[in-house]
Amino acid sequence: MSTTSTGVPSTVKKRADLALNDEFLRKAVKFTTERLRNGKINAAEEHGNWEEWRERGRQIRLHTIAHLDYYLNLFADNARANGVHVHFASTSAEAVKLSLEIAQRKQAKSVVKSKSMVTEELHLNHELEGIGVEAIETDLGEYIIQLAGETPSHIIIPAIHKNRYQIADLLSKEAGETLEPDTSILAGFVRKKLREKFLEADIGMTGCNFAIAETGSMVLFENEGNARMVTTVPKTQITLMGMERIIPSWSDLEVMATLLPRSATGQKLTVYMSGITGPRREVDADGPDEMHIIIVDNGRSLQLGDSEFQELLNCIRCGACLNACPVYRHIGGHAYGGTYSGPIGAVLTPALQKNIAEWDDIANASSLCGACYEACPVKIPLHEMLIYLRRRKQEGGHGDAVESAGMKGFAAVLGDAKRFRGILRLGKLGQKLVVRNGEIRTKFGPLKGWNSYRVTPSLPKRSFREQWGTLEEELRHGLREMDPAMQNRMEAIARERKNGTGGGHGHHG
Amino acid sequence: MADTHQQWLEQRAAESRAKQEAFMNDIASKLRRPRVMEKPAHPFRGAPDFWKAYEWPLEERVERFSSNFKSAGGHVERLADMESAKRFIAAKAEELGAHYVIRQNQPELNELGLEAALPNAEVSVWNSDFEQYWKARAAEADFGIVVADYAVAYTGSVTVLSSKDKGRSVSLLPTVLFVIIPLERLKTRLGEVLVGFDEAGREQLPAGIHFISGPSRSADIENDLTIGVHGPGVVYALIVGS
Numbered sequence: 001m002s003t004t005s006t007g008v009p010s011t012v013k014k015r016a017d018l019a020l021n022d023e024f025l026r027k028a029v030k031f032t033t034e035r036l037r038n039g040k041i042n043a044a045e046e047h048g049n050w051e052e053w054r055e056r057g058r059q060i061r062l063h064t065i066a067h068l069d070y071y072l073n074l075f076a077d078n079a080r081a082n083g084v085h086v087h088f089a090s091t092s093a094e095a096v097k098l099s100l101e102i103a104q105r106k107q108a109k110s111v112v113k114s115k116s117m118v119t120e121e122l123h124l125n126h127e128l129e130g131i132g133v134e135a136i137e138t139d140l141g142e143y144i145i146q147l148a149g150e151t152p153s154h155i156i157i158p159a160i161h162k163n164r165y166q167i168a169d170l171l172s173k174e175a176g177e178t179l180e181p182d183t184s185i186l187a188g189f190v191r192k193k194l195r196e197k198f199l200e201a202d203i204g205m206t207g208c209n210f211a212i213a214e215t216g217s218m219v220l221f222e223n224e225g226n227a228r229m230v231t232t233v234p235k236t237q238i239t240l241m242g243m244e245r246i247i248p249s250w251s252d253l254e255v256m257a258t259l260l261p262r263s264a265t266g267q268k269l270t271v272y273m274s275g276i277t278g279p280r281r282e283v284d285a286d287g288p289d290e291m292h293i294i295i296v297d298n299g300r301s302l303q304l305g306d307s308e309f310q311e312l313l314n315c316i317r318c319g320a321c322l323n324a325c326p327v328y329r330h331i332g333g334h335a336y337g338g339t340y341s342g343p344i345g346a347v348l349t350p351a352l353q354k355n356i357a358e359w360d361d362i363a364n365a366s367s368l369c370g371a372c373y374e375a376c377p378v379k380i381p382l383h384e385m386l387i388y389l390r391r392r393k394q395e396g397g398h399g400d401a402v403e404s405a406g407m408k409g410f411a412a413v414l415g416d417a418k419r420f421r422g423i424l425r426l427g428k429l430g431q432k433l434v435v436r437n438g439e440i441r442t443k444f445g446p447l448k449g450w451n452s453y454r455v456t457p458s459l460p461k462r463s464f465r466e467q468w469g470t471l472e473e474e475l476r477h478g479l480r481e482m483d484p485a486m487q488n489r490m491e492a493i494a495r496e497r498k499n500g501t502g503g504g505h506g507h508h509g
Numbered sequence: 510m511a512d513t514h515q516q517w518l519e520q521r522a523a524e525s526r527a528k529q530e531a532f533m534n535d536i537a538s539k540l541r542r543p544r545v546m547e548k549p550a551h552p553f554r555g556a557p558d559f560w561k562a563y564e565w566p567l568e569e570r571v572e573r574f575s576s577n578f579k580s581a582g583g584h585v586e587r588l589a590d591m592e593s594a595k596r597f598i599a600a601k602a603e604e605l606g607a608h609y610v611i612r613q614n615q616p617e618l619n620e621l622g623l624e625a626a627l628p629n630a631e632v633s634v635w636n637s638d639f640e641q642y643w644k645a646r647a648a649e650a651d652f653g654i655v656v657a658d659y660a661v662a663y664t665g666s667v668t669v670l671s672s673k674d675k676g677r678s679v680s681l682l683p684t685v686l687f688v689i690i691p692l693e694r695l696k697t698r699l700g701e702v703l704v705g706f707d708e709a710g711r712e713q714l715p716a717g718i719h720f721i722s723g724p725s726r727s728a729d730i731e732n733d734l735t736i737g738v739h740g741p742g743v744v745y746a747l748i749v750g751s
Contacts, residue, residue: 052557059553069536070545076529078711085518088528098521105514140738141729157729164731187727187735194739199648215711217718225681225725225740232677232717233644243532250707251555254700257664258556268577269664269699271726272740275718277711283673285636285643287716297532304539 033154033323039266040320040375047262057259058379060252061314064213068304068313071213071246076295078216082278085292092122092298099124099205099238102292103133106236108202110134112194114220114227115142116207117317118240118296120152120339121352124205135205136197138226140190147174153333153341155319156264161332194226204230204288208241209317210256211293214249217277218293221260221270231276237288243295244313250275256316259377263318299352308388309351314378315344321382324375327365336365343372343382350389364390556700565697570662571748574695577665581723582736583744591621594689594747599626601685601745602652611635611647611683612654614674617691623654635676644678653683653741659702660695660746664722667746668702671717680721686741688721692750 044050064071076086089095099122103111111133113119125135125146137146141159145152147170152158159167168181171189179185206227210219218239220227231237247256253275261267280287303309322328322342333341338349346366366372372382537544555561565573575585588594602610610632612618624632633646647653655675659668667688671677680686696702699720706714725740736742 049557049559052559056553056557063549063551063553066540067545067549069533069540070547070549072536073529073533076525080522081711085521085525086529087521087525088532090528090532105517138739139729140727140735144729157732159729162730164733167730183730183733183735186730187738191738195648199645214707215714217714223725224727224738226738228677228681228719229739232681248551249554250703251700254556254698254703257699257703265728267581267722269666269720269722271581271721271723273666273720273722275706275714276716277714277718278716280716281673284671284676284716285673286647286676286678287671295532301536301539304536305541 033329037320037323037375040263040323041266043262043266043268047258047268053255053258054377054379056255057316057377058314060247060255061316061378062311064246064248065244065304065310065313068244068246071248072243072295075211075213075216075246078214079211079218079278079293080216082216083291084216084278085290087292087294088297089294090297092296095240095294095296095298096122096124096127098292098294099240100127100131102236102238103128103203104131106202106290108133108236110136110197110201111203111205111238112136112138112198112201112226112230112234113142113205114207114222114230115139115158116205116240117155117339118207118242118298119205121298122240122296124240136194136201138194138197138230139222140187140224140226143190143194144170147171151334151339155317155322155333155340155342161334194229198229198233201234203236203238204232204234205238205240206230208239208245208293209260210247210253211241211245212248212250212253212275213246215277217250217275219253220274220276221257221272222274223265223267223271225272228272228274231274231288232286235289237279237291239291239293241293241295243297243300260316260318263316263320263375263377303351309347309385311380312348312351312385314380315348316378317344318377320375320377321372324371325366326369326371327367331365343386344380347382347385347389555704556698560698561700563698565662567692567695570695570697571692574660574662574665574746574748577662578723578746581665582726582734583665583723583746585746585748587748589749589751591617591689591749594749595621595623595626597745597747598623598652598654598687601687602627602630605651605685607651607685609633609646609650610652610654611650611679613656613676613679615656617656617689618654635679636673643676644682647676647678647682650679650683652685652687653679653681654687654689655680656689656691657694660690660748661697661699661702661720662695663698664720666699666720666722669719669721671715671719677717677719680719681740683741684737685743685745686721687745687747690746690748692748695748 047053080086087098089098111128113125113135119125125137128135137143139158141157142152144159144162144167148162154160164181164183164186167186168179171186172179174193175189179189206220208218209221211217212219218241220231222228247253257269257273261270279289279291300313303312319342321344322333325343328342336342336345336349338345340348343366366383366386368383368386370383373379376382533544571587575587578585586597588597601607607630610623610627610630612623612632612634614634614637636643655669657667658670660666661668667690669675669680680688706718721744724736724742724744725738727735727738
């Protein structure tokens with residue numbers, strides 16, 4: 001396998017190779033996702049009636065998106081009445097332009113930012129640097145990867161791929177002295193360093209978890225307190241929100257507050273949940289003097305009226321589907337090559353790109369096992385969307401290339417009993433892992449399921465024989481890598497069954 | 510080109526209103542129906558029905574709150590009256606060597622006489638002097654002291670609302686935070702507090718509504734839990750009343 005380290009490889013397969021070759025990343029991703037996933041399972045079970053809450057969450061999101069023109073309009077009117085400067089941006093370019101104009105108007109030297117996936121979508125940090133404004137990520141993990149010049153690899157734990165020694169090196173460089181690779185020392189340094197940045201900054205920039213239409217309020221969930229800093233200390237606040245972040249009321253927020261933290265980290269509530277309604281009141285002594293909310297479309301509205309993809313807009317960005325996904329758990333976030341990774345990224349990235357068919361092979365980075373749907377707190381049928389995506393690729397004439405990623409090759413190969421036997425032979429030949437405990441049937445169960453879910457099977461143009469050499473290599477590699485994740489998932493299901501709590505978070509298999 | 514910032518804002522506001530219309534029309538057309546101008550019926554508003562009447566008796570609320578708050582890394586004390594709260598804070602100030610204390614300008618705290626109880630600390634009262642740079646006073650404080658507007662047992666959270674006399678910084682910037690919870694403000698569900706904001710309506714809402722469920726934390730370095738990464742690292746919830 002090639003392990004070129006320069007440049008960003010163009011296909012998921014190649015990026016996944018990079019990820020897979022990094023032992024630490026694999027371990028870290030697995031550790032974190034297991035922890036988050038188990039936390040979620042525990043929190044959901046402890047909460048009880050999880051299915052009813054999930055259904056409620058889904059209904060609220062469906063209702064809001066179905067009436068988005070009404071609720072978004074109401075939100076904008078109310079936010080304006082609260083004294084917020086509301087802006088609309090159809091494209092990322094427009095959102096960037098507005099943000100930069102505000103920064104220039106305020107003659108800003110620095111912007112402190114709390115975690116925002118929308119600003120990642122816009123590459124806003126880069127744009128701000130371009131006009132000489134320092135953009136500082138203040139979420140601990142985001143700060144670390146910003147120092148490293150990288151992008152987040154997990155929606156909730158962005159620096160999941162870095163170990164404490166790498167982090168100590170990065171922070172030592174920033175500190176100008178050697179910092180011990182001790183978590184509390186490192187975090188202590190960041191606290192002190194960023195305190196100065198918060199107090200100096202001209203602008204605080206945030207994302208938005210939810211926007212409450214009836215009162216024009218914006219809601220942020222976080223654990224560190226940096227989002228509160230960003231919305232309390234600087235004189236100007238800019239919030240970038242996706243146009244679909246709306247919920248009707250504070251009453252509806254109870255449902256979202258029940259689903260989001262439990263699904264993201266297994267917490268009953270994040271340490272801070274803040275509802276911000278306009279800039280500081282005239283008599284207040286903190287909070288921003290001037291507050292801007294930029295409502296961003298950037299491809300979101302393309303899902304409206306699309307019966308197969310509209311539910312994508314229901315997403316509350318919890319990351320539960322990442323933690324549940326056997327593929328993500330193996331290859332990590334960077335392999336997806338977009339702002340959003342994991343199952344949601346596999347669908348959202350191409351969906352936001354207007355032309356689904358032109359996006360590369362990201363839809364194939366999934367085993368279609370449905371774990372993402374089962375984990376989703378608002379029941380988005382991601383596994384089905386991945387199939388629609390593949391179908392549209394086929395229909396768009398993008399399905400006939402020989403897929404070096406091998407996923408489709410896998411599927412095509414498995415569509416035939418003889419070939420299936422061939423793989424079994426391969427497994428027996430080379431991989432003790434695959435035939436552990438003599439349970440070949442169990443190990444291949446998920447692959448069989450995958451195969452039966454496929455639509456529009458497509459044989460590669462080159463024959464199986466012609467491809468054999470390449471396929472052998474890929475399958476050998478692929479099967480070996482796939483196995484531990486599957487095994488973990490199986491074990492998790494077995495554990496849940498043993499505990500007699502299978503229904504608690506939506507597993508029905 | 511706008512000459513002043515105000516003019517620029519006005520230009521943007523005019524653009525924004527035009528764009529808002531286009532945005533909403535676009536949404537309606539993509540949804541293949543006319544614009545929705547009337548409030549739609551929302552049959553699924555708020556929590557599931559079985560949850561809306563759920564309530565724990567007082568003692569259970571105290572127990573659940575305490576256990577949730579502690580498991581998030583916070584400290585909880587049950588105290589009979591405000592006098593005990595004052596003694597508790599004073600003892601902690603002595604023990605930890607607190608020099609700078611900032612408190613909200615709330616009537617319960619004004620009556621407490623904290624200043625006399627903390628002879629070795631400089632106690633400032635939020636926004637009591639218009640000349641002061643209050644954010645810096647909060648940022649340098651060892652202790653921040655606030656009275657909660659509400660608390661929620663189910664999630665182990667306290668709720669603080671901002672006002673002229675209640676700074677958002679006081680519950681955020683100091684190293685150690687004390688939150689006094691009058692017993693009668695402790696609810697069972699999050700919804701009991703949230704529904705109140707709907708009932709109050711937009712114009713009655715403060716700029717900042719914050720739910721706090723323990724000390725500031727992060728697990729961003731190798732999943733190792735770190736406390737106090739930006740906000741207070743030590744948080745005491747003092748439940749007062751009997």
